[in-house]
């Protein structure tokens with residue numbers, strides 16, 4: 001092989017390498033753009049997460065938002081409404097209208113009262129299970145008492 005033909009061969013080889021590099025430069029961005037399907041999977045995750053709260057709402061069915069209202073005073077009167085409810089968790093709103101009476105509920109898993117000297121509104125949440133709950137004024141338990149029934153029977 002002469003010196004001339006050798007340099008000619010080297011030129012052809014260099015041209016081929018340059019063409020390959022150019023081709024790669026065009027192909028690689030195309031491959032990167034083609035990798036966009038990986039962006040679709042986060043969207044699918046969002047759809048699955050959005051469905052989860054709906055299942056939770058169904059599980060929380062027993063009485064969210066239901067209120068039970070209690071009253072005591074200013075005379076010798078004490079009350080609860082409604083007086084029959086299903087088992088569940090309830091928001092209580094107690095209007096204690098006297099500093100000489102109080103509103104006290106006892107029953108399965110529950111013992112909650114307003115202070116005798118307190119006058120005003122108290123709010124609390126109680127979980128009621130099947131059974132009878134007694135409500136009374138602790139100063140006048142014989143004259144001032146009522147009942148709250150929890151459950152389907154009676």
Ligand SMILES: [Cu+2]
Nearest residue numbers: 101137139140
């Ligand atoms: Cu009383």
